[in-house]
Amino acid sequence: MVLLSEILEKTEREGSKLKSITVNKHLEVDLDLGTLLAVDPNVLDKKSLDENANDYLLNLTRDNVQILFNQVWELPTERVEEAIVAKLPPSKYVLPRSKPVPKPKPLTKWQQFAKEKGIEKKKKAKLTWDEQLKKWVPRYGFKKARAEMDKNWVLEVPANADPMEDQFEKRAVAKGERIAKNELQRLRNIAKAKNVKVPRFGIVNTDKSSSKDLQTAITVAKSSTASVGKFQEKLPHEKEARGIAKITPGASSRKRKLPPVSAEHEKSFNLAIVESVLSKRPKLDIDKVVSRQIHKAQPPSEEESSGRKSKKVAGRKGQRKGGVTKNDSSGRKSKKGASRKNQKKGGGGGRKRR
Amino acid sequence: MKRLSEERTKILFEKLTKYIGPNVKLLIERPDGLYCFREQKDRVYYVSEKIANLANTIPPDLLISVGTCFGKFTKTNKFRLHVTALSYLAPYAHAKIWLKHAAEQQFLYGNHVSKSGLGRISENTEKYQGVIVFNMSDVPLGFGVAAKSTVECKNADPLSSVCFHQADIGEYIRSEEDLL
CATH class of the missing domain: 3.10.450.220 (Nuclear Transport Factor 2; Chain: A,)
Known part of the structure; x- marks a missing residue:
């Protein structure tokens, strides 16, 4: 009897220690059974957290784990070697990645251009039919060089070329140039992608230079002095090449401020420029000369006999009154009359009228 | 500066x-x-x-x-x-054009000056010379380029341009924001 009552007591005590498997929550706990994850969206009780954080969090965790395992028990289970195993569904929760998303590769200059222009890459067959060799020849790579050699075993010397020139060598050199250019472009693309500054050097000589190239060459050459071209004299009408600040660091004189001078000095300087502008010999103005010549050639008799009728045509109201005001003292009084003369002549000498 | x-x-x-x-x-x-x-x-x-x-x-x-x-x-x-320079150009002007009252508004709206609108023109104006445009009461209105020399002007047909418009004081209102 004693034994039995003890056991009863013990189970009762233990029973009261064990907590209920039903847990009430204000908001439902988010569960992801695949990863055995429970996320509790409920607000923490501030008061009990302050009083006894450890116990409070322990209880809270127990409750949440209870909810999680209530759900786990509802999953289909099976027995594997004395252990009960639940089959977990696939997880819904997406874990954030630990590393940043890789950046897209920077485009090469050509790719960028193609993208802007909407040029798309076309798939080309590896082999092409060669009419001359009557066989399939690869576009590049293995057996291409051999095929090229078979095809071009002899080369024509162009009509205007030096007959002693080796055409095969010329081809080889041209190909070497192309390869070198491509390599340069490849390296430049890499430098651009890695944001490395590549020092540039002068101007590359080409067979045929445009006037723009030559201008750039002049400007670069001029700035290649110890004082970055500060004391180089300018030729008349010389223009400075634009957009070469990159090649000539520190030499773009366009940005440079002029040294300060006294106002008096500046004035005299400006006056000298005005003098030079004014003393420029005017270009031969053909129109002016012709009109002057016509004016001189007018016989004076006709001028006097210019009748009323002609006056009406040319000398309109305003012109007759104040007509022509003089602002220089060349003293050509007959000017007014001269123009009228032309008018009057009519069919005869009125060449200008037409 | x-x-x-x-x-x-x-x-x-x-x-x-x-x-x-x-x-x-x-x-x-x-x-x-x-x-x-x-x-x-x-x-x-x-x-x-x-x-x-x-x-x-x-x-x-x-x-x-x-x-x-x-x-x-x-x-x-x-x-x-720019038209803002007019006040300095007008008193020293070498070649001048005076507009008739009727043509004044046309010019101030940015149109070229036609022969019919020409009141007076200073003598010895060369072709394509810069001219200052005045109205009949000698108020500077703007400036332009002579399309015809003085001699040619006299024989010109009334609809032909005498002066190409470059700037006029109407710009102070018309293009106020990009004057400077």
Whole structure:
């Protein structure tokens, strides 16, 4: 009897220690059974957290784990070697990645251009039919060089070329140039992608230079002095090449401020420029000369006999009154009359009228 | 604000001589003090030396205008006169055109001057010379380029252009925002 009552007591005590498997929550706990994850969206009780954080969090965790395992028990289970195993569904929760998303590769200059222009890459067959060799020849790579050699075993010397020139060598050199250019472009693309500054050097000589190239060459050459071209004299009408600040660091004189001078000095300087502008010999103005010549050639008799009728045509109201005001003292009084003369002549000498 | 380079000063003076001839000297040699040309964001300003020195204390980015704006240098390094320069050009003008009252408004709306609108023209105006346009009561209205010389003008047909419009005081209202 004693034994039995003890056991009863013990189970009762233990029973009261064990907590209920039903847990009430204000908001439902988010569960992801695949990863055995429970996320509790409920607000923490501030008061009990302050009083006894450890116990409070322990209880809270127990409750949440209870909810999680209530759900786990509802999953289909099976027995594997004395252990009960639940089959977990696939997880819904997406874990954030630990590393940043890789950046897209920077485009090469050509790719960028193609993208802007909407040029798309076309798939080309590896082999092409060669009419001359009557066989399939690869576009590049293995057996291409051999095929090229078979095809071009002899080369024509162009009509205007030096007959002693080796055409095969010329081809080889041209190909070497192309390869070198491509390599340069490849390296430049890499430098651009890695944001490395590549020092540039002068101007590359080409067979045929445009006037723009030559201008750039002049400007670069001029700035290649110890004082970055500060004391180089300018030729008349010389223009400075634009957009070469990159090649000539520190030499773009366009940005440079002029040294300060006294106002008096500046004035005299400006006056000298005005003098030079004014003393420029005017270009031969053909129109002016012709009109002057016509004016001189007018016989004076006709001028006097210019009748009323002609006056009406040319000398309109305003012109007759104040007509022509003089602002220089060349003293050509007959000017007014001269123009009228032309008018009057009519069919005869009125060449200008037409 | 910076001094004009020699090249640009030359371009500026070449342009000014088209309108006022040797009177350009009078703009530099003034009895009432020293005046100079200054450049700021490709605009050219005509300022008294004193004010230019004061303006030097203002950072260039914040400086909007100083003195009188004469015009601007284009990207191709040519100089364009603005209507704001008119008050300095008009008194020294070499070639002048007077407009009839009826043609005044047409010109102020930015149209060329036709022969029919021409009141008077100064003698010896050359073709393509810079001319200052006045109304009959001698108020400067703007400036342009003579499309015909004085002699040609007389024989011209009334609808043909006599002067090509370049700037007029109507711009103060029409294009207020891009005057400077």
